[in-house]
Amino acid sequence: MADTQQAPRPVLEVLKEHAISHKVDVTLWATRLAALLFTTIYFIPIVGNPVNSYYKVLMANAAISALRLHQRLPPFTFSKEFFNLLMLEDSFHYLWFSLIYLYVQPITLALLPVFLFSMIHFASYSLTLLDTLGQNSWWGARLLISLVEFQSNTILRLIAFAEIFLMPFVIIMILMGRAGLFTPFMYYNFLKMRYASRRNPHTRNMFLEIRQGVEKLAASPRCPDPVKKILLGGIQFVCRLAPPPAEAQQ
Numbered sequence: 001m002a003d004t005q006q007a008p009r010p011v012l013e014v015l016k017e018h019a020i021s022h023k024v025d026v027t028l029w030a031t032r033l034a035a036l037l038f039t040t041i042y043f044i045p046i047v048g049n050p051v052n053s054y055y056k057v058l059m060a061n062a063a064i065s066a067l068r069l070h071q072r073l074p075p076f077t078f079s080k081e082f083f084n085l086l087m088l089e090d091s092f093h094y095l096w097f098s099l100i101y102l103y104v105q106p107i108t109l110a111l112l113p114v115f116l117f118s119m120i121h122f123a124s125y126s127l128t129l130l131d132t133l134g135q136n137s138w139w140g141a142r143l144l145i146s147l148v149e150f151q152s153n154t155i156l157r158l159i160a161f162a163e164i165f166l167m168p169f170v171i172i173m174i175l176m177g178r179a180g181l182f183t184p185f186m187y188y189n190f191l192k193m194r195y196a197s198r199r200n201p202h203t204r205n206m207f208l209e210i211r212q213g214v215e216k217l218a219a220s221p222r223c224p225d226p227v228k229k230i231l232l233g234g235i236q237f238v239c240r241l242a243p244p245p246a247e248a249q250q
Contacts (some may be wrong), residue, residue, distance in 0.1 A: 005150050018132050024127060028067050032122040035060040039115045041150055042108075055105045058098045061114045065095035090200055093193045100186045105178040107169055112162040114153050123148040160206035163194055188241070207242070 068091035173179035
């Protein structure tokens with residue numbers, strides 16, 4: 001007698017069960033989707049005010065960062081050890097990032113790291129959801145997710161590049177009267193935290209790549225001496241601002 005095959009469960013039932021058992025993860029996934037949608041609306045203002053969409057992206061990013069901190073950190077204690085651990089978390093870095101740009105006029109480049117991080121993590125958890133539905137479900141979506149994951153290293157390098165070059169943008173914003181005087185100091189602390197990140201070395205590596213590129217340019221025989229001095233002086237200035245080696249390797 002042939003075995004009867006069990007009928008597949010309804011998709012909504014499977015997703016509901018998964019959402020109940022993984023509330024925080026699904027909330028993160030939905031919030032990242034919101035960040036992606038609001039970024040798209042900012043650049044293609046089909047509905048609503050694009051400026052409002054800009055700040056909604058940052059608020060979504062702040063919510064994502066807070067939820068990730070809730071997942072990763074032990075229960076709160078008012079101690080030096082807890083705050084040191086807090087500042088080492090990448091999620092805290094981007095919570096700080098959101099707070100910086102929530103209080104200045106829109107800088108389009110500031111959305112790039114948020115959008116790309118949201119895209120990477122949204123794609124990753126979307127694959128988990130598809131696996132929950134079944135191995136052969138939504139093969140087209142799986143292909144797109146695979147493309148994102150295949151390019152993840154390039155995307156992370158692009159994020160690091162944007163993080164670094166937002167610093168001169170902040171200074172320009174001050175000169176234009178569109179940011180406060182404390183903004184570059186706050187962003188400098190963000191860059192220090194990113195440089196010392198334990199889990200993501202891409203910002204540190206990008207600083208090194210930029211330094212090597214500038215040094216190569218300065219060493220070129222075709223580089224005028226005044227320009228060479230400016231380039232080498234800039235390298236020395238940035239190196240003095242970098243965290244100590246011990247801190248960067250935490």
